[in-house]
Amino acid sequence: MIVAAKRTSVGARQAMRVAFQAALVIAVVALFYGAFVNAADHLARANIASGFRFWNNTAGFDISQTLIAYSPSTSTFGRAFWVGLLNTLLVAALGIVLATVLGFTIGIARLSPNWLVARLAGAYVELIRNVPLLLQLLFWYNAVLKALPELRQSLVLPGGTLLNNRGLFLPAPLLKPGFGAVVAALVVGVVAAYVLHLWAGRRQERTGAQPRILWPVLGLICGLPLVVFALAGFPLSFSVPQMGRFNVIGGLEVLPEFAALLLALSIYTAAFIAEVVRAGILAVAPGQTEAAQALGLRSGLTLRLIVIPQAMRVIVPPLTSQYLNLIKNSSLAVAIGYPDLVQVFAGSVLNITGQAVEVIAITMAVYLAISLVTSLLMNLYGRRTALVER
Amino acid sequence: MQKGQIMKRVATALAFVTLLTYSAQAAESPTLKAVKARGELNCGANGQLAGFGMPDPQGNWTGFDVDFCRAVAAAIFNDATKVKFVPLTAANRFTALQSGEVDVLARNTTWTMSRNTTLGIDFAAVNFYDGQGFMVHKELKVSSALELNGAAVCVQQGTTTELNLADYFRSHNMTLKTVTFATVDEASKAYDTGRCDAFTTDSSGLYGVRLQLGKPDDNIVLPEIISKEPLSPAVRQGDDMWENVVRWTHHAMLDAEEFGVTKNNIDQQLKSANPEIRRLLGVEGQFGQSIGLTNDWAYRIIKLVGNYGEVFDRNVGQGSPLKIARGLNALWTKGGLQYGLPVR
Numbered sequence: 001m002i003v004a005a006k007r008t009s010v011g012a013r014q015a016m017r018v019a020f021q022a023a024l025v026i027a028v029v030a031l032f033y034g035a036f037v038n039a040a041d042h043l044a045r046a047n048i049a050s051g052f053r054f055w056n057n058t059a060g061f062d063i064s065q066t067l068i069a070y071s072p073s074t075s076t077f078g079r080a081f082w083v084g085l086l087n088t089l090l091v092a093a094l095g096i097v098l099a100t101v102l103g104f105t106i107g108i109a110r111l112s113p114n115w116l117v118a119r120l121a122g123a124y125v126e127l128i129r130n131v132p133l134l135l136q137l138l139f140w141y142n143a144v145l146k147a148l149p150e151l152r153q154s155l156v157l158p159g160g161t162l163l164n165n166r167g168l169f170l171p172a173p174l175l176k177p178g179f180g181a182v183v184a185a186l187v188v189g190v191v192a193a194y195v196l197h198l199w200a201g202r203r204q205e206r207t208g209a210q211p212r213i214l215w216p217v218l219g220l221i222c223g224l225p226l227v228v229f230a231l232a233g234f235p236l237s238f239s240v241p242q243m244g245r246f247n248v249i250g251g252l253e254v255l256p257e258f259a260a261l262l263l264a265l266s267i268y269t270a271a272f273i274a275e276v277v278r279a280g281i282l283a284v285a286p287g288q289t290e291a292a293q294a295l296g297l298r299s300g301l302t303l304r305l306i307v308i309p310q311a312m313r314v315i316v317p318p319l320t321s322q323y324l325n326l327i328k329n330s331s332l333a334v335a336i337g338y339p340d341l342v343q344v345f346a347g348s349v350l351n352i353t354g355q356a357v358e359v360i361a362i363t364m365a366v367y368l369a370i371s372l373v374t375s376l377l378m379n380l381y382g383r384r385t386a387l388v389e390r
Numbered sequence: 391m392q393k394g395q396i397m398k399r400v401a402t403a404l405a406f407v408t409l410l411t412y413s414a415q416a417a418e419s420p421t422l423k424a425v426k427a428r429g430e431l432n433c434g435a436n437g438q439l440a441g442f443g444m445p446d447p448q449g450n451w452t453g454f455d456v457d458f459c460r461a462v463a464a465a466i467f468n469d470a471t472k473v474k475f476v477p478l479t480a481a482n483r484f485t486a487l488q489s490g491e492v493d494v495l496a497r498n499t500t501w502t503m504s505r506n507t508t509l510g511i512d513f514a515a516v517n518f519y520d521g522q523g524f525m526v527h528k529e530l531k532v533s534s535a536l537e538l539n540g541a542a543v544c545v546q547q548g549t550t551t552e553l554n555l556a557d558y559f560r561s562h563n564m565t566l567k568t569v570t571f572a573t574v575d576e577a578s579k580a581y582d583t584g585r586c587d588a589f590t591t592d593s594s595g596l597y598g599v600r601l602q603l604g605k606p607d608d609n610i611v612l613p614e615i616i617s618k619e620p621l622s623p624a625v626r627q628g629d630d631m632w633e634n635v636v637r638w639t640h641h642a643m644l645d646a647e648e649f650g651v652t653k654n655n656i657d658q659q660l661k662s663a664n665p666e667i668r669r670l671l672g673v674e675g676q677f678g679q680s681i682g683l684t685n686d687w688a689y690r691i692i693k694l695v696g697n698y699g700e701v702f703d704r705n706v707g708q709g710s711p712l713k714i715a716r717g718l719n720a721l722w723t724k725g726g727l728q729y730g731l732p733v734r
Binding site for chain 1: 510541580
């Protein structure tokens with residue numbers, strides 16, 4: 001005898017699904033809430049201060065590199081947080097730029113038909129990828145410090161630049177009033193040069209002739225600001241670094257810690273980016289290259305106009321991951337004393353206030369925010385290079 | 391009364407007394423109970439400071455603070471080796487104590503108001519009165535800290551040292567460049583390579599750090615002491631009996647030095663007629679029980695570790711490479727600040 005199986009209706013199954021999901025959400029929220037209340041209760045019972053009132057207390061400690069005004073006697077812990085955050089963003093931004101340039105170069109070099117270039121690039125990638133970043137960072141820091149001369153025997157470079165193991169001291173530009181006009185002229189020049197470039201492209205599409213715009217572009221970008229500079233009375237002077245009794249006085253200081261961290265991060269991440277780029281290029285169908293060569297394009301042009309734009313589709317997602325790795329790896333600055341967010345906030349501020357839970361929570365939230373913003377921007381760019389499916 | 395009634399009364403009295411003593415012991419400190427159950431004391435130590443807390447080349451921990459923890463262990467277990475030393479940096483030392491990872495923090499930590507009130511820890515007793523000083527390269531020809539205007543100074547992050555440094559330079563209208571590091575080792579190595587002109591930490595630490603530099607004689611310690619640094623072992627708040635154990639360990643060592651009781655003569659001193667010595671060593675009185683230990687708690691400390699003077703001498707004093715003078719740490723009878731509280 002065949003008995004028809006009892007089946008629940010579609011509506012009932014849908015209701016069950018919603019009910020389970022609602023129950024799960026409630027459970028997760030209850031878990032987090034319970035953890036939060038538990039921690040707050042334990043902290044209160046152990047007489048450990050909690051809350052965010054420490055944000056407005058005087059910091060009292062000095063920071064060796066501050067991109068904004070900061071004084072140990074009047075600045076607050078909140079100010080110290082911003083100083084640390086800006087230092088992190090600075091090294092992360094410069095690191096991303098350097099790593100990308102180096103990574104693309106090495107990645108393309110590894111695919112070069114020149115045997116030596118390809119092998120050297122391969123050796124670079126294999127060596128750098130397999131040594132832990134912390135060791136590389138310590139190597140660069142000690143190598144940079146030991147190689148540079150002591151303060152009394154500073155290398156004097158042209159322009160009054162001093163180089164020693166305390167840092168690179170560049171002449172600092174002192175902007176006088178009227179420099180704003182030069183900046184405005186530069187902006188106008190760049191915009192005008194871009195417009196000229198667009199016009200030249202359209203002209204080429206219509207008539208096939210390539211208008212020579214190199215000199216006009218140079219004139220707009222460099223000449224215009226220079227003219228305005230001269231007209232405004234040369235509103236720029238330099239603070240040249242001088243040797244003081246203990247230290248260099250004046251000038252713009254680039255810390256050796258900053259240089260070592262930037263070097264280590266760029267070189268390490270470039271090795272990974274090189275492999276990502278190589279994978280992207282290999283992913284482009286070889287027929288594209290053959291067709292380009294059949295049309296008479298040289299290999300440089302083929303790479304630039306045909307292969308790389310198509311490879312970007314494959315390169316952008318893993319490239320985003322490498323950028324996020326670089327940003328998070330910058331927290332290794334604490335090993336060499338570069339005052340980034342972790343060193344200043346999760347190090348000095350945490351120990352002086354003793355409020356570990358709040359400080360670490362803020363630091364984690366900040367890194368999360370930076371990473372989310374970076375991946376959002378990269379995804380927007382990725383969407384532009386994505387294949388448009390019919 | 392009949393024999394049965396007497397027996398009943400004696401039995402009731404005995405039961406009552408047993409209950410009393412049992413309940414007296416049951417009101418024990420949770421930390422002390424945990425330490426006894428574990429069989430060893432967890433002690434937060436420095437790990438990198440010569441003379442205070444550092445493992446020697448064979449891996450045995452030695453130092454002034456290390457000996458303090460050994461004294462506490464001796465008082466509890468009658469065995470000064472039942473200690474586990476946890477090396478802590480300035481950044482994680484308080485978290486380790488707050489979370490229960492260590493029972494006592496003996497890591498040359500300064501007793502300050504904010505640490506006492508906002509971290510949930512108590513300081514048991516000042517076992518070393520110290521102050522912050524500077525060490526500079528001899529070739530700079532600096533003879534006073536007031537000449538350090540514009541200098542680069544290496545310092546360990548997250549310490550009172552960092553704060554005092556900024557205060558000192560500000561109050562004397564001098565500019566300063568700080569280079570901070572997570573540990574004393576990194577800071578002193580950077581100072582050694584010439585990255586900084588000066589190195590600052592507690593004056594007792596300066597002598598220890600100087601010994602470990604490449605050329606110790608090329609560095610001098612400046613005479614200025616720019617702050618008060620009362621170094622004190624710390625415990626968690628809320629466990630008063632445990633705090634008493636740690637506090638009275640220190641005072642027992644001070645009292646022993648004051649009365650002339652040393653590691654070598656302690657067995658003869660047991661027969662002394664001096665009532666203070668008799669109370670200290672447990673020949674009279676029940677003071678050990680009042681802190682959850684046996685009555686010979688102080689005897690164990692002095693016999694296995696030594697009195698304050700002996701511990702000072704062999705770790706940081708004349709019997710050690712540091713050769714730090716007693717100075718403020720002399721007994722009150724010799725003009726110093728170490729004042730042993732009476733055991734009575």
